[in-house]
Amino acid sequence: MLAKITPYRCAKCGSGNVVPYTNGEKTAFSFRNLQKQAKATEYRCPDCHSHLPYSMNAVDKAAADSMVLFGGDERTTAGFLKKYRNLEIDPVLQMICLNP
Numbered sequence: 001m002l003a004k005i006t007p008y009r010c011a012k013c014g015s016g017n018v019v020p021y022t023n024g025e026k027t028a029f030s031f032r033n034l035q036k037q038a039k040a041t042e043y044r045c046p047d048c049h050s051h052l053p054y055s056m057n058a059v060d061k062a063a064a065d066s067m068v069l070f071g072g073d074e075r076t077t078a079g080f081l082k083k084y085r086n087l088e089i090d091p092v093l094q095m096i097c098l099n100p
Ligand SMILES: [Zn+2]
Pocket: 010, 011, 012, 013, 014, 015, 045, 046, 047, 048, 049, 050, 086
């Protein structure tokens, strides 16, 4: 399983590949500049190509991370897959949730 936890998720598609930018420059991932990361002014998603001033809200992100890592109940997961199409949810679980 390729599950991974990333600091941000795309607010539009749920992708964990979203990259924070600060004033047009890529914000480097480092534990030393976590404070700088918090000031990211834009989140660019390589999967749905959106540029948004915010990332996924904390409540949805925590739920999405949990589903990606541990799976979730079918109804909740199906709802998230409709809202966020690029979540890295186990393909078998996706099939079950989207084709009940
Ligand atoms: Zn996206």
